[in-house]
Amino acid sequence: MSPTDRAPGGLMREPDPTGRFGDFGGRYVPESLVAACMELEQEFRVAWADPAFHAEFEHILSSYGGRPTPVTECARLSEQLGVRVLLKREDLAHTGSHKLNNVIGQTLLTRRMGKGRVLAETGAGQHGVATATAAALFGLECLVFMGEVDVERQALNVFRMRLLGAEVRTVTSGSRTLKDAVNEALREWVACVETTHYCLGSVMGPHPYPWMVRELQRIVGDEARDQCRQILGGADPDYVVACVGGGSNAAGTFAGFVDTPARLVGVEAAGGAAIGHGVPGVVHGMKSFFLQDEAGQILEAHSISAGLDYPGIGPEHAQLAAAGRAEYPQVGDAEVLEAFQLLSRTEGIIPAFESAHALAWVVREARWAIPAGATVMITLSGRGDKDAAQAMEHLG
Amino acid sequence: MSAAPAGPGLLETALRAGRDAGRKLLVPYFTAGLGDWTEALHAAAGAGADAIEVGIPFSDPVIDGPTIQEASTRALQAGATPDGILDTLARTEPGVPLVAMTYYNVIFRGGHRRIAASLVRAGVSGAIIPDLPLDEVGDWAAAADLAGVETVLLAAPTTPDERLPAICARSRGFVYGVGLMGVTGERATLAASATVMAKRLRAVTDKPVLVGVGVSTPEQAVEVCAEADGVAVGSAVVRRMLDGGGPEGAAELIGSFRAALDRG
Numbered sequence: 140m141s142p143t144d145r146a147p148g149g150l151m152r153e154p155d156p157t158g159r160f161g162d163f164g165g166r167y168v169p170e171s172l173v174a175a176c177m178e179l180e181q182e183f184r185v186a187w188a189d190p191a192f193h194a195e196f197e198h199i200l201s202s203y204g205g206r207p208t209p210v211t212e213c214a215r216l217s218e219q220l221g222v223r224v225l226l227k228r229e230d231l232a233h234t235g236s237h238k239l240n241n242v243i244g245q246t247l248l249t250r251r252m253g254k255g256r257v258l259a260e261t262g263a264g265q266h267g268v269a270t271a272t273a274a275a276l277f278g279l280e281c282l283v284f285m286g287e288v289d290v291e292r293q294a295l296n297v298f299r300m301r302l303l304g305a306e307v308r309t310v311t312s313g314s315r316t317l318k319d320a321v322n323e324a325l326r327e328w329v330a331c332v333e334t335t336h337y338c339l340g341s342v343m344g345p346h347p348y349p350w351m352v353r354e355l356q357r358i359v360g361d362e363a364r365d366q367c368r369q370i371l372g373g374a375d376p377d378y379v380v381a382c383v384g385g386g387s388n389a390a391g392t393f394a395g396f397v398d399t400p401a402r403l404v405g406v407e408a409a410g411g412a413a414i415g416h417g418v419p420g421v422v423h424g425m426k427s428f429f430l431q432d433e434a435g436q437i438l439e440a441h442s443i444s445a446g447l448d449y450p451g452i453g454p455e456h457a458q459l460a461a462a463g464r465a466e467y468p469q470v471g472d473a474e475v476l477e478a479f480q481l482l483s484r485t486e487g488i489i490p491a492f493e494s495a496h497a498l499a500w501v502v503r504e505a506r507w508a509i510p511a512g513a514t515v516m517i518t519l520s521g522r523g524d525k526d527a528a529q530a531m532e533h534l535g
Numbered sequence: 536m537s538a539a540p541a542g543p544g545l546l547e548t549a550l551r552a553g554r555d556a557g558r559k560l561l562v563p564y565f566t567a568g569l570g571d572w573t574e575a576l577h578a579a580a581g582a583g584a585d586a587i588e589v590g591i592p593f594s595d596p597v598i599d600g601p602t603i604q605e606a607s608t609r610a611l612q613a614g615a616t617p618d619g620i621l622d623t624l625a626r627t628e629p630g631v632p633l634v635a636m637t638y639y640n641v642i643f644r645g646g647h648r649r650i651a652a653s654l655v656r657a658g659v660s661g662a663i664i665p666d667l668p669l670d671e672v673g674d675w676a677a678a679a680d681l682a683g684v685e686t687v688l689l690a691a692p693t694t695p696d697e698r699l700p701a702i703c704a705r706s707r708g709f710v711y712g713v714g715l716m717g718v719t720g721e722r723a724t725l726a727a728s729a730t731v732m733a734k735r736l737r738a739v740t741d742k743p744v745l746v747g748v749g750v751s752t753p754e755q756a757v758e759v760c761a762e763a764d765g766v767a768v769g770s771a772v773v774r775r776m777l778d779g780g781g782p783e784g785a786a787e788l789i790g791s792f793r794a795a796l797d798r799g
């Protein structure tokens with residue numbers, strides 16, 4: 140059985156030929172980029188059907204990337220919350236987050252397309268670090284755009300990218316966060332599309348990115364499902380929870396569980412809740428939900444976590460929400476800081492601020508909404524080292 | 536894809552007439568909501584513009600370089616909105632066809648039919664939406680055709696030959712050849728790709744072919760017009776407005792393009 144045969148109701152399969160998931164997705168890019176998107180789609184289609192590509196992808200992720208990452212059962216936290224908590228440990232992947240999976244896949248494609256350079260946008264810096272890492276591994280040139288606000292709050296990751304040989308370009312326009320880094324990356328891509336691959340960091344952007352990035356990240360969900368069944372005696376978790384920025388770790392996770400009875404929960408930052416507070420729109424190459432005013436001007440998102448500080452969400456999540464298959468609640472910065480400390484103290488695991496959003500929802504809901512003894516699988520998308528300096532400011 | 540409307544609209548008719556009279560076409564771009572922009576439209580028409588692109592500012596203009604980004608930001612900060620701009624335009628008659636240039640989210644959010652009707656009411660003949668390529672234009676183009684708004688499509692240096700005829704067939708008003716691979720902005724020299732682009736388009740269409748993006752001086756305009764029917768000039772004009780040159784400064788610049796193109 141191929142992984143894409145599992146989902147009922149057509150959810151989390153291939154988008155239609157125009158790159159749509161239901162009403163969402165598409166390829167809304169300047170004409171200059173259309174040919175490159177078509178080339179990438181074709182390249183990915185062929186590669187993804189090629190067992191040799193999968194073999195190389197999985198070999199690199201295991202021999203270099205540290206896969207499979209374990210699922211950890213959290214005894215002390217479970218006792219405290221009254222629900223059984225399992226963590227999918229993407230924090231233990233090389234470079235410290237799930238972002239490496241996507242980037243290894245895309246750099247393999249870059250090589251197949253004969254391009255010698257990659258460019259990327261980054262918010263928290265984790266996608267930038269992953270891209271810089273893969274570029275070093277494959278001998279590619281690497282340019283990363285990062286908003287000025289994020290350069291300040293994620294100084295450690297800026298240093299890591301430079302150490303890895305990447306050029307980090309500070310973006311000073313707009314909100315000076317992830318949204319504007321995407322704008323600059325797109326502008327740069329238009330100027331060098333013939334020699335450079337845009338290594339987009341989440342399940343967003345024009346077709347084929349949302350589909351391709353979900354497929355490259357489904358390894359998270361596929362592993363987790365098998366691991367959970369081992370731990371739960373063949374059963375699936377009752378809840379599967381992941382944080383949502385663009386939505387790549389959530390999409391990869393959900394892909395593994397969409398055909399199970401598990402409730403799928405994507406947790407948004409309250410200040411960047413595209414499904415919670417947004418309306419349909421078309422930005423960054425895709426039709427999806429965006430925070431915007433009545434005139435269609437995109438609003439700035441605000442979150443303690445740079446990786447969730449984005450006013451949009453990947454189109455497939457918009458479809459999952461519309462179909463009622465996944466829910467997208469929000470948590471605020473204060474709850475996130477609490478969850479950040481709670482996991483650190485009860486389990487000895489310091490989560491990324493982004494991942495602490497998923498945890499914060501579970502902590503809150505376990506008090507009243509999640510039945511006692513229910514099993515909850517949370518994707519811990521990354522580790523908190525990058526957030527230590529910022530946490531010090533908040534926690535003293 | 537929707538069928539072609541009955542015949543050429545106002546914009547295409549005007550541009551064809553200019554071209555057939557042996558004139559090279561000049562289409563300057565202004566960011567609406569910036570400074571004395573409505574006066575600038577009159578001044579531009581007086582200085583010899585054949586049509587004028589009116590940029591409706593958007594918060595995330597991904598195909599624009601620093602100059603037009605700055606103009607958009609300033610206009611938005613000054614309170615510019617699509618409805619406000621179109622209301623103002625409805626009271627402005629520069630005497631040449633107007634083409635709105637904006638990003639798709641502004642139209643999608645405003646509603647296809649409502650925006651198409653507002654453009655017509657404001658006296659705007661055409662629309663350029665750079666992030667709405669041929670494959671996605673259908674829904675909007677249907678509403679635009681019905682309302683009589685001519686949707687101009689863009690062709691880029693990376694557009695494969697096989698795709699050009701479909702773009703030209705669906706484009707209304709004129710065909711916009713993107714002169715180079717990159718964002719809008721002034722360039723010291725004309726990219727070789729600009730003339731190639733014009734040549735490729737002229738080989739597949741009889742519609743007026745204008746080249747824009749990176750055409751920043753009268754000399755460059757003359758150079759590209761060896762192959763193209765005309766030019767769109769954006770950043771150089773907007774730079775004048777940002778630098779405080781006002782409508783007179785912009786008109787002076789447009790006049791120098793006009794003179795150079797007429798000299799040939």
Ligand SMILES: Cc1ncc(COP(=O)(O)O)c(C=O)c1O
Nearest residue numbers: 265384386387388446493520521
């Ligand atoms: C650790 C971590 N988790 C989650 C995210 C959010 O991205 P996505 O929603 O694509 O997983 C980021 C983004 O920077 C991140 O660094």
